[in-house]
Amino acid sequence: MEDRVFERRFSEHPAFWAACVTAVTLIYVYIFGKLNEARPQRDAGAIWLLLCFSMTGLSYVARRTETIRGTLLRRWMDRAGSVWLLFAIFSFSALISFEAAGKIFSVRLPAGAEVAAAFLLALAAIAAGMREAQIIETTRITIETEKLPPELPRLRIVQLTDLHLGPYSGVKLLARVLRRVREEEPDMVVATGDVADGPLEGRRREIAMFRRLKLKYGFFAVMGNHDFYDDEEEARAFMRRAGMRLLDAEAEYAGGIVVEGVSDRDHLLKEKWNLSRSETLIVNTKSRNPDKFILLLRHRPVVEIGTQGMFDLQLSGHTHGGQLLPYPSSRLFLRGHSRGVKKLKNGSMLYVSNGVGYVGPPLRFFAPPEIVVIDLVRKNGSPAEERR
Numbered sequence: 001m002e003d004r005v006f007e008r009r010f011s012e013h014p015a016f017w018a019a020c021v022t023a024v025t026l027i028y029v030y031i032f033g034k035l036n037e038a039r040p041q042r043d044a045g046a047i048w049l050l051l052c053f054s055m056t057g058l059s060y061v062a063r064r065t066e067t068i069r070g071t072l073l074r075r076w077m078d079r080a081g082s083v084w085l086l087f088a089i090f091s092f093s094a095l096i097s098f099e100a101a102g103k104i105f106s107v108r109l110p111a112g113a114e115v116a117a118a119f120l121l122a123l124a125a126i127a128a129g130m131r132e133a134q135i136i137e138t139t140r141i142t143i144e145t146e147k148l149p150p151e152l153p154r155l156r157i158v159q160l161t162d163l164h165l166g167p168y169s170g171v172k173l174l175a176r177v178l179r180r181v182r183e184e185e186p187d188m189v190v191a192t193g194d195v196a197d198g199p200l201e202g203r204r205r206e207i208a209m210f211r212r213l214k215l216k217y218g219f220f221a222v223m224g225n226h227d228f229y230d231d232e233e234e235a236r237a238f239m240r241r242a243g244m245r246l247l248d249a250e251a252e253y254a255g256g257i258v259v260e261g262v263s264d265r266d267h268l269l270k271e272k273w274n275l276s277r278s279e280t281l282i283v284n285t286k287s288r289n290p291d292k293f294i295l296l297l298r299h300r301p302v303v304e305i306g307t308q309g310m311f312d313l314q315l316s317g318h319t320h321g322g323q324l325l326p327y328p329s330s331r332l333f334l335r336g337h338s339r340g341v342k343k344l345k346n347g348s349m350l351y352v353s354n355g356v357g358y359v360g361p362p363l364r365f366f367a368p369p370e371i372v373v374i375d376l377v378r379k380n381g382s383p384a385e386e387r388r
Contacts, residue, residue, distance in 0.1 A: 028048075028053075030092060030095070031088065031091060033045075034095055034111060035048050038114075038115050039112065052084075055080060055081050055085070056085065058081040059084075061077065079361060082360050083126060083363075086126060087126060088122075090121065090125050091122040094118035095118045098114045128365075129324075129364055130362060132364045132367075135368060136368070136369045137368045137371075138370065138372075139371070139372045139373070140373045141341060141351060141375070143312075143313065143349070143376050143377070145377070145378065145379075146378065147257070147292055147293035148377070150378075154375055155187050155188070156184065156185070156186045156187050156188070156374070157186060157187065157189070157255075157373075157374040159190050159192060160190070160356060161316070162194040162355025162356065163194065163195050163357045164194055164196075164226065164358065165196055165200065165357070166196060169358070170205075171206060171209070173357060174206055174209055175209065177371065178213065184371075186215065186373070187215065187216045187217050188216070188218060188255050189213060189220075190259070191219070191221035191222070191239075192315050192316055192353070193221075193223060193225070193298075194225065194226040194318070194355070195221065195238070195239055195244075196227045196230070196238060197226045197230075197359065200231075203238060207238065207241050207242045211243045217254045217255035219242075219244045219245065220245050220259050220261060220297060221239050221261070222246070222247055222248075222261040222297045222298065223265075224299035224300075224318065225299065225318070226359075227264070246261075247260065247261025247262075249277050251281065251294075253292075257376070260294060260295070260297070260311070261297035262282075262297070264298075264299045264300060266278040266281075267279075267302055279307060282304075283307070286310040293312050293313075293376065294310070294312050294313075295311070295312065296313065296315070298315070299318050300318045301318060301352040303344060303350060307348075309344075310346075311348055312348065314348065314350045315372070316353070317353045317355045320354060320355050321355070321364075321366075322366065323359070323364050323367050324360070339352045339354055339367075353370055354369060355370070356369040356371060
Protein backbone atom coordinates (compact mmCIF):
# COMPACT_ATOMS: atom_id res chain seq x y z
CA MET A 1 0.00 0.00 0.00
CA GLU A 2 1.41 3.38 -0.96
CA ASP A 3 2.22 5.84 1.80
CA ARG A 4 0.61 8.91 0.25
CA VAL A 5 -1.67 9.58 3.20
CA PHE A 6 1.28 11.10 5.07
CA GLU A 7 2.48 13.43 2.34
CA ARG A 8 0.25 16.24 3.58
CA ARG A 9 -2.66 16.97 5.88
CA PHE A 10 -6.12 16.20 4.55
CA SER A 11 -6.86 19.92 5.05
CA GLU A 12 -4.26 20.79 2.42
CA HIS A 13 -6.23 19.12 -0.36
CA PRO A 14 -8.09 21.64 -2.58
CA ALA A 15 -11.28 19.55 -2.58
CA PHE A 16 -11.46 19.77 1.21
CA TRP A 17 -11.25 23.54 1.17
CA ALA A 18 -13.73 23.85 -1.70
CA ALA A 19 -16.29 21.80 0.25
CA CYS A 20 -15.66 23.78 3.44
CA VAL A 21 -15.94 27.16 1.74
CA THR A 22 -19.19 26.14 0.04
CA ALA A 23 -20.75 24.83 3.25
CA VAL A 24 -19.67 27.79 5.37
CA THR A 25 -20.84 30.31 2.77
CA LEU A 26 -24.28 28.69 2.69
CA ILE A 27 -24.48 28.86 6.49
CA TYR A 28 -23.48 32.52 6.51
CA VAL A 29 -26.02 33.36 3.81
CA TYR A 30 -28.82 31.46 5.58
CA ILE A 31 -28.27 33.36 8.83
CA PHE A 32 -27.99 36.60 6.82
CA GLY A 33 -31.46 35.88 5.43
CA LYS A 34 -32.83 35.23 8.92
CA LEU A 35 -31.41 38.51 10.20
CA ASN A 36 -32.93 40.41 7.28
CA GLU A 37 -36.26 38.73 7.98
CA ALA A 38 -36.03 39.78 11.63
CA ARG A 39 -34.75 43.32 10.96
CA PRO A 40 -35.59 44.21 7.35
CA GLN A 41 -34.86 47.94 7.78
CA ARG A 42 -31.65 47.53 9.77
CA ASP A 43 -28.05 46.79 8.91
CA ALA A 44 -27.90 43.60 11.02
CA GLY A 45 -27.44 41.39 7.96
CA ALA A 46 -24.62 43.48 6.55
CA ILE A 47 -22.86 43.60 9.92
CA TRP A 48 -23.22 39.81 10.18
CA LEU A 49 -21.58 39.21 6.81
CA LEU A 50 -18.78 41.65 7.63
CA LEU A 51 -18.07 39.81 10.89
CA CYS A 52 -18.27 36.43 9.18
CA PHE A 53 -15.73 37.09 6.50
CA SER A 54 -13.44 39.08 8.81
CA MET A 55 -13.30 36.29 11.42
CA THR A 56 -12.89 33.59 8.80
CA GLY A 57 -10.05 35.60 7.33
CA LEU A 58 -8.30 35.67 10.72
CA SER A 59 -8.22 31.89 10.89
CA TYR A 60 -7.06 31.58 7.29
CA VAL A 61 -4.21 34.05 7.75
CA ALA A 62 -3.12 32.37 10.99
CA ARG A 63 -3.06 28.85 9.56
CA ARG A 64 -2.33 29.21 5.88
CA THR A 65 0.18 32.03 5.54
CA GLU A 66 3.47 33.11 7.08
CA THR A 67 2.42 36.77 7.16
CA ILE A 68 1.86 36.70 10.93
CA ARG A 69 4.97 35.29 12.57
CA GLY A 70 4.28 36.00 16.23
CA THR A 71 3.26 32.67 17.79
CA LEU A 72 0.98 34.23 20.42
CA LEU A 73 -0.77 36.46 17.88
CA ARG A 74 -1.24 33.57 15.45
CA ARG A 75 -2.65 31.42 18.24
CA TRP A 76 -5.30 33.95 19.23
CA MET A 77 -6.18 34.79 15.64
CA ASP A 78 -6.68 31.12 14.87
CA ARG A 79 -8.73 30.51 18.00
CA ALA A 80 -10.94 33.54 17.39
CA GLY A 81 -11.61 32.44 13.82
CA SER A 82 -12.29 28.80 14.66
CA VAL A 83 -14.56 29.63 17.61
CA TRP A 84 -16.49 32.05 15.42
CA LEU A 85 -16.98 29.32 12.84
CA LEU A 86 -18.37 27.00 15.51
CA PHE A 87 -20.66 29.80 16.69
CA ALA A 88 -22.04 30.12 13.16
CA ILE A 89 -22.49 26.35 12.77
CA PHE A 90 -24.26 25.99 16.12
CA SER A 91 -26.48 29.00 15.40
CA PHE A 92 -27.39 27.55 12.01
CA SER A 93 -28.19 24.17 13.59
CA ALA A 94 -30.43 25.82 16.19
CA LEU A 95 -32.27 27.84 13.53
CA ILE A 96 -32.86 24.74 11.41
CA SER A 97 -34.17 22.94 14.49
CA PHE A 98 -36.54 25.82 15.31
CA GLU A 99 -37.84 25.80 11.75
CA ALA A 100 -38.39 22.02 11.79
CA ALA A 101 -40.14 22.21 15.18
CA GLY A 102 -42.36 25.01 13.92
CA LYS A 103 -43.53 22.90 10.98
CA ILE A 104 -44.12 19.82 13.15
CA PHE A 105 -46.02 21.59 15.93
CA SER A 106 -47.47 24.43 13.82
CA VAL A 107 -46.03 27.01 16.22
CA ARG A 108 -43.54 29.56 14.94
CA LEU A 109 -41.56 32.07 16.97
CA PRO A 110 -40.96 35.54 15.53
CA ALA A 111 -37.80 35.63 13.40
CA GLY A 112 -36.07 37.97 15.84
CA ALA A 113 -36.75 35.65 18.78
CA GLU A 114 -35.49 32.64 16.80
CA VAL A 115 -32.23 34.38 15.93
CA ALA A 116 -31.70 35.62 19.50
CA ALA A 117 -32.39 32.17 20.94
CA ALA A 118 -30.10 30.51 18.40
CA PHE A 119 -27.23 32.89 19.21
CA LEU A 120 -27.68 32.34 22.96
CA LEU A 121 -27.72 28.56 22.57
CA ALA A 122 -24.58 28.71 20.43
CA LEU A 123 -22.77 30.83 23.03
CA ALA A 124 -23.83 28.45 25.80
CA ALA A 125 -22.59 25.43 23.83
CA ILE A 126 -19.21 27.07 23.20
CA ALA A 127 -18.82 28.01 26.87
CA ALA A 128 -19.63 24.43 27.90
CA GLY A 129 -17.18 23.04 25.36
CA MET A 130 -14.37 25.30 26.54
CA ARG A 131 -14.97 24.28 30.13
CA GLU A 132 -14.99 20.58 29.28
CA ALA A 133 -11.68 20.90 27.41
CA GLN A 134 -10.00 22.17 30.59
CA ILE A 135 -11.16 19.41 32.98
CA ILE A 136 -8.82 16.45 32.68
CA GLU A 137 -10.29 13.16 33.85
CA THR A 138 -8.45 10.08 35.04
CA THR A 139 -9.56 6.74 33.66
CA ARG A 140 -8.45 3.69 35.65
CA ILE A 141 -8.08 0.19 34.29
CA THR A 142 -7.00 -2.84 36.33
CA ILE A 143 -5.80 -5.91 34.47
CA GLU A 144 -5.00 -9.08 36.37
CA THR A 145 -2.46 -11.31 34.67
CA GLU A 146 -0.22 -14.26 35.41
CA LYS A 147 2.44 -12.87 33.09
CA LEU A 148 4.08 -10.50 35.57
CA PRO A 149 7.25 -11.82 37.24
CA PRO A 150 6.89 -12.96 40.88
CA GLU A 151 9.00 -10.08 42.19
CA LEU A 152 6.63 -7.53 40.61
CA PRO A 153 3.10 -7.73 42.08
CA ARG A 154 1.94 -4.57 40.33
CA LEU A 155 3.04 -2.39 37.43
CA ARG A 156 1.43 1.04 37.01
CA ILE A 157 1.44 2.54 33.52
CA VAL A 158 0.08 5.96 32.54
CA GLN A 159 -0.99 6.54 28.94
CA LEU A 160 -0.81 10.00 27.38
CA THR A 161 -1.97 10.60 23.86
CA ASP A 162 -2.78 13.43 21.46
CA LEU A 163 -1.05 16.24 23.35
CA HIS A 164 -0.74 18.24 20.11
CA LEU A 165 2.02 20.49 21.39
CA GLY A 166 2.78 23.26 18.92
CA PRO A 167 1.97 26.89 18.19
CA TYR A 168 -1.50 26.63 19.73
CA SER A 169 -0.82 24.74 22.97
CA GLY A 170 2.19 24.13 25.14
CA VAL A 171 3.40 24.88 28.65
CA LYS A 172 0.04 25.50 30.37
CA LEU A 173 -1.58 22.33 29.05
CA LEU A 174 1.51 20.23 29.67
CA ALA A 175 1.90 21.50 33.24
CA ARG A 176 -1.65 20.43 34.12
CA VAL A 177 -1.20 17.05 32.45
CA LEU A 178 2.14 16.22 34.05
CA ARG A 179 0.90 17.30 37.47
CA ARG A 180 -1.84 14.67 37.18
CA VAL A 181 0.70 12.10 36.00
CA ARG A 182 2.99 12.70 38.99
CA GLU A 183 0.06 12.33 41.38
CA GLU A 184 -0.44 8.77 40.11
CA GLU A 185 3.19 7.79 40.81
CA PRO A 186 3.52 5.60 37.70
CA ASP A 187 6.29 3.09 37.07
CA MET A 188 6.11 3.78 33.34
CA VAL A 189 4.58 6.39 31.02
CA VAL A 190 3.67 5.79 27.38
CA ALA A 191 2.75 8.36 24.74
CA THR A 192 0.69 6.94 21.89
CA GLY A 193 1.25 9.56 19.21
CA ASP A 194 0.49 13.13 18.20
CA VAL A 195 2.85 14.62 20.76
CA ALA A 196 3.55 17.33 18.19
CA ASP A 197 1.24 19.48 16.09
CA GLY A 198 3.30 22.09 14.29
CA PRO A 199 6.83 23.45 14.76
CA LEU A 200 8.53 22.51 18.02
CA GLU A 201 11.68 24.60 17.85
CA GLY A 202 12.64 26.36 21.06
CA ARG A 203 10.54 24.11 23.28
CA ARG A 204 13.08 23.93 26.09
CA ARG A 205 10.55 24.44 28.87
CA GLU A 206 8.39 21.54 27.69
CA ILE A 207 11.47 19.31 27.33
CA ALA A 208 12.57 20.17 30.87
CA MET A 209 9.07 19.45 32.20
CA PHE A 210 9.05 15.99 30.64
CA ARG A 211 12.53 15.21 31.92
CA ARG A 212 11.52 15.98 35.50
CA LEU A 213 9.33 12.88 35.53
CA LYS A 214 10.96 10.21 37.70
CA LEU A 215 10.02 6.82 36.26
CA LYS A 216 11.31 3.46 37.35
CA TYR A 217 10.93 1.78 33.96
CA GLY A 218 11.04 4.67 31.52
CA PHE A 219 8.96 6.73 29.10
CA PHE A 220 8.04 5.09 25.77
CA ALA A 221 6.49 6.79 22.75
CA VAL A 222 5.37 6.19 19.17
CA MET A 223 4.76 8.56 16.27
CA GLY A 224 1.22 9.65 15.37
CA ASN A 225 -0.02 11.15 12.10
CA HIS A 226 0.44 14.76 13.23
CA ASP A 227 4.03 14.02 14.25
CA PHE A 228 4.80 13.44 10.57
CA TYR A 229 3.05 16.47 9.09
CA ASP A 230 5.29 19.47 9.74
CA ASP A 231 8.79 18.25 10.50
CA GLU A 232 9.18 14.56 11.25
CA GLU A 233 12.82 14.80 12.30
CA GLU A 234 12.10 17.75 14.58
CA ALA A 235 9.28 15.80 16.26
CA ARG A 236 11.55 12.79 16.75
CA ALA A 237 14.33 14.96 18.16
CA PHE A 238 11.91 16.66 20.56
CA MET A 239 10.70 13.33 21.94
CA ARG A 240 14.22 12.03 22.41
CA ARG A 241 15.38 15.22 24.13
CA ALA A 242 12.32 14.98 26.38
CA GLY A 243 13.54 11.61 27.62
CA MET A 244 11.17 9.42 25.61
CA ARG A 245 12.30 6.10 24.18
CA LEU A 246 10.84 6.32 20.68
CA LEU A 247 9.77 2.89 19.43
CA ASP A 248 9.85 2.67 15.65
CA ALA A 249 8.64 -0.87 14.93
CA GLU A 250 10.68 -2.00 17.91
CA ALA A 251 10.15 -3.91 21.14
CA GLU A 252 11.86 -3.56 24.51
CA TYR A 253 11.74 -5.47 27.78
CA ALA A 254 10.91 -3.15 30.70
CA GLY A 255 9.16 -3.55 34.03
CA GLY A 256 8.67 -7.27 33.58
CA ILE A 257 6.71 -6.84 30.33
CA VAL A 258 7.47 -6.36 26.65
CA VAL A 259 6.64 -2.92 25.25
CA GLU A 260 6.37 -2.80 21.47
CA GLY A 261 5.54 0.25 19.39
CA VAL A 262 4.69 1.01 15.78
CA SER A 263 4.51 4.39 14.12
CA ASP A 264 1.36 5.64 12.47
CA ARG A 265 2.49 4.65 8.97
CA ASP A 266 3.72 1.13 9.73
CA HIS A 267 0.46 -0.61 8.79
CA LEU A 268 0.88 0.87 5.28
CA LEU A 269 4.42 -0.42 4.68
CA LYS A 270 4.67 -3.94 3.28
CA GLU A 271 7.56 -6.26 4.10
CA LYS A 272 8.18 -10.01 3.59
CA TRP A 273 5.30 -12.40 2.87
CA ASN A 274 3.05 -9.39 2.23
CA LEU A 275 2.91 -8.60 5.94
CA SER A 276 2.90 -4.95 6.99
CA ARG A 277 5.77 -3.61 9.05
CA SER A 278 3.56 -3.56 12.14
CA GLU A 279 2.29 -7.11 11.57
CA THR A 280 5.87 -8.32 11.23
CA LEU A 281 6.84 -6.76 14.56
CA ILE A 282 3.78 -8.12 16.38
CA VAL A 283 4.26 -11.68 15.07
CA ASN A 284 8.01 -11.72 15.77
CA THR A 285 7.62 -10.26 19.26
CA LYS A 286 5.03 -12.87 20.22
CA SER A 287 7.13 -15.75 18.90
CA ARG A 288 10.14 -14.59 20.91
CA ASN A 289 8.16 -13.82 24.09
CA PRO A 290 5.32 -16.36 24.30
CA ASP A 291 4.92 -16.09 28.07
CA LYS A 292 5.46 -12.35 28.55
CA PHE A 293 2.80 -9.66 28.87
CA ILE A 294 3.00 -7.71 25.60
CA LEU A 295 1.92 -4.05 25.55
CA LEU A 296 1.40 -2.66 22.05
CA LEU A 297 1.58 1.11 21.49
CA ARG A 298 -0.14 2.34 18.34
CA HIS A 299 -1.61 5.73 17.56
CA ARG A 300 -4.65 4.71 15.52
CA PRO A 301 -7.09 2.19 17.03
CA VAL A 302 -6.51 -0.23 14.16
CA VAL A 303 -6.17 -3.94 14.87
CA GLU A 304 -4.81 -5.84 11.90
CA ILE A 305 -6.40 -9.15 10.92
CA GLY A 306 -4.51 -12.06 12.41
CA THR A 307 -2.74 -10.09 15.16
CA GLN A 308 -5.39 -10.61 17.84
CA GLY A 309 -3.97 -12.87 20.52
CA MET A 310 -0.41 -11.81 19.69
CA PHE A 311 -0.46 -8.97 22.20
CA ASP A 312 -2.17 -8.58 25.57
CA LEU A 313 -3.08 -4.90 25.52
CA GLN A 314 -3.03 -2.28 22.78
CA LEU A 315 -3.14 1.40 23.77
CA SER A 316 -4.28 3.90 21.13
CA GLY A 317 -5.71 7.39 20.68
CA HIS A 318 -6.23 9.46 17.51
CA THR A 319 -10.04 9.85 17.65
CA HIS A 320 -10.15 12.46 20.48
CA GLY A 321 -13.41 10.78 21.48
CA GLY A 322 -15.08 12.83 18.77
CA GLN A 323 -14.01 16.17 20.36
CA LEU A 324 -16.38 18.52 18.52
CA LEU A 325 -19.19 16.19 17.47
CA PRO A 326 -21.91 15.68 20.08
CA TYR A 327 -22.00 11.88 20.02
CA PRO A 328 -21.18 9.54 22.91
CA SER A 329 -19.14 7.29 20.62
CA SER A 330 -15.96 8.32 18.86
CA ARG A 331 -16.10 5.80 16.05
CA LEU A 332 -17.84 8.25 13.71
CA PHE A 333 -16.32 7.85 10.24
CA LEU A 334 -12.84 6.89 11.44
CA ARG A 335 -11.48 3.45 10.73
CA GLY A 336 -10.94 1.53 13.94
CA HIS A 337 -12.68 1.18 17.29
CA SER A 338 -14.60 3.55 19.51
CA ARG A 339 -13.19 4.81 22.78
CA GLY A 340 -12.90 2.75 25.93
CA VAL A 341 -11.96 -0.84 26.74
CA LYS A 342 -12.54 -3.44 24.03
CA LYS A 343 -12.14 -7.19 24.49
CA LEU A 344 -10.72 -8.64 21.29
CA LYS A 345 -10.34 -12.23 20.16
CA ASN A 346 -7.88 -14.68 21.69
CA GLY A 347 -7.41 -12.73 24.90
CA SER A 348 -6.18 -9.42 23.47
CA MET A 349 -7.57 -6.10 24.68
CA LEU A 350 -7.63 -2.56 23.33
CA TYR A 351 -8.04 0.78 25.07
CA VAL A 352 -8.76 3.88 22.97
CA SER A 353 -8.22 7.14 24.85
CA ASN A 354 -9.83 10.53 24.24
CA GLY A 355 -6.39 12.10 24.62
CA VAL A 356 -5.63 15.31 26.46
CA GLY A 357 -5.12 17.89 23.72
CA TYR A 358 -7.26 19.17 20.87
CA VAL A 359 -7.12 20.02 17.20
CA GLY A 360 -8.60 23.35 16.15
CA PRO A 361 -10.60 25.31 18.72
CA PRO A 362 -9.94 24.52 22.40
CA LEU A 363 -13.34 22.86 22.88
CA ARG A 364 -14.64 19.38 23.57
CA PHE A 365 -18.18 18.01 23.63
CA PHE A 366 -19.01 14.79 25.46
CA ALA A 367 -15.38 13.75 25.06
CA PRO A 368 -13.44 15.03 28.09
CA PRO A 369 -9.65 15.00 27.99
CA GLU A 370 -8.16 12.12 29.93
CA ILE A 371 -5.06 10.42 31.17
CA VAL A 372 -5.28 6.65 31.53
CA VAL A 373 -3.88 4.76 34.51
CA ILE A 374 -3.38 1.04 33.87
CA ASP A 375 -2.54 -1.21 36.80
CA LEU A 376 -1.20 -4.61 35.82
CA VAL A 377 -1.45 -6.96 38.80
CA ARG A 378 -0.58 -10.62 39.16
CA LYS A 379 -3.38 -13.25 39.25
CA ASN A 380 -6.20 -14.03 36.89
CA GLY A 381 -9.11 -11.69 36.33
CA SER A 382 -10.81 -9.34 33.97
CA PRO A 383 -10.35 -5.65 33.22
CA ALA A 384 -12.40 -3.12 35.06
CA GLU A 385 -12.78 0.53 34.21
CA GLU A 386 -13.89 3.46 36.27
CA ARG A 387 -13.71 7.22 35.96
CA ARG A 388 -12.72 9.68 38.58
